[in-house]
Amino acid sequence: MDFCYRLSEERKRLGLTQAAAAEICGVSREMWGKYERGAASPGCDVVAKFAAAGADVTYILTGRRERPASELTDRARLLAAIEAIEAGLGDKRLPPAKKAEAILLAYELLAEPAASRDNVVELIRRVA
Incomplete structure (x- = not known):
């Protein structure tokens, strides 16, 4: 980016x-x-x-957050989770239910202080 x-x-x-x-x-x-x-x-x-x-x-x-994703507002963390999933999937598509599960997982991961958007993107790339 x-x-x-x-x-x-x-x-x-x-x-x-x-x-x-x-x-x-x-x-x-x-x-x-x-x-x-x-x-x-x-x-x-x-x-x-x-x-x-x-x-x-x-x-x-x-490209580095001043605050970790865990300190973002819920809306900002949700947006970060969705963007991480989109970036990780690239051209790949998931059924809506699976995509929703992935977004929820990314949202939860981004609540962890050590987690970053890049970590979530890499995880999604590996499993998708």
């Missing part, structure tokens, strides 16, 4: 639309879209405003 993907992921984790994130950060919705597509890079002031709104800037910049 790269910067623009993580920026989008973090915006969604916060429950923001592109327009809302743009407004918070003092840029146009069009410019925010460029950030998420990788067509432009936000300046320090934009990143600082996004951090003030609750974004995990360490994660956006490095």
Whole structure:
């Protein structure tokens, strides 16, 4: 994953639309879209405003969470679990009941302080 993907992921984790994130950060919705597509890079002031709104800037910049997944809100942990399952499955498909079981397992795993999204993705890749 790269910067623009993580920026989008973090915006969604916060429950923001592109327009809302743009407004918070003092840029146009069009410019925010460029950030998420990788067509432009936000300046320090934009990143600082996004951090003030609750974004995990360490994660956006490095791919490593400032807080372990176990400290994320339930909604954010569920989103992280779903994204880990999607990343681990790639093009493979599971029946809905099996996918729901996998998401529940990933959700529970991400509650453990030592667990990370990368660990869950790797586990899913090995068993899928």
